Amino acid sequence: MMKTLLPTGRRLELVSETVIENYSFGPDGTVAAILGEKNGPACAPLFRYRVLSADSIELLDGDGVFATWTHIEIDGDVLRARCNGQARVFRIG
Template sequence: MTIPTPVPIGRRLALVSETDIEIYRFQPAGHVAATLGTRNGPVCAPLLVYSVLSADSIRLVHSDGVAITWTNIEIERDVLRAECEGRIKTFTIE
């Protein structure tokens, strides 16, 4: 049985932050195009791989093996909230 993906596929997720940049676009084939960095600072655009852990959790993995897990994912209208490394992050869904 396949677990449904707890993030919107093909839509842009943008972190709500005054200082940090995190933009993700999840693709059906298990890849994520990301833009990560800080405003007025360095930015990178890695291609990540994601896997669904449960109905409300995913793991993002970079090619160098660094993994980040999002848990307790909730979507309400055009907002996604997820716990990541002990912090709640809020993303707009565009």
């Protein structure tokens, strides 16, 4: 299995004033997520992830590919990636 930069066993929290995106990547290929809006509705889906390259992954749900993360970079406690083509910054907790 190809390795990735993802910090397994730690929580990623999107840096955003309005959107909630939290992810916890397990070493077994699972991803627990909390997705929604701050002060609004949220859901907590469970995904699987597949490593595409050292800096790219796919998040999979029951219907197939939910999201593709590319250009993953970690600098200290910050992870940057392009998620479905959009730049995202996450705090690593």
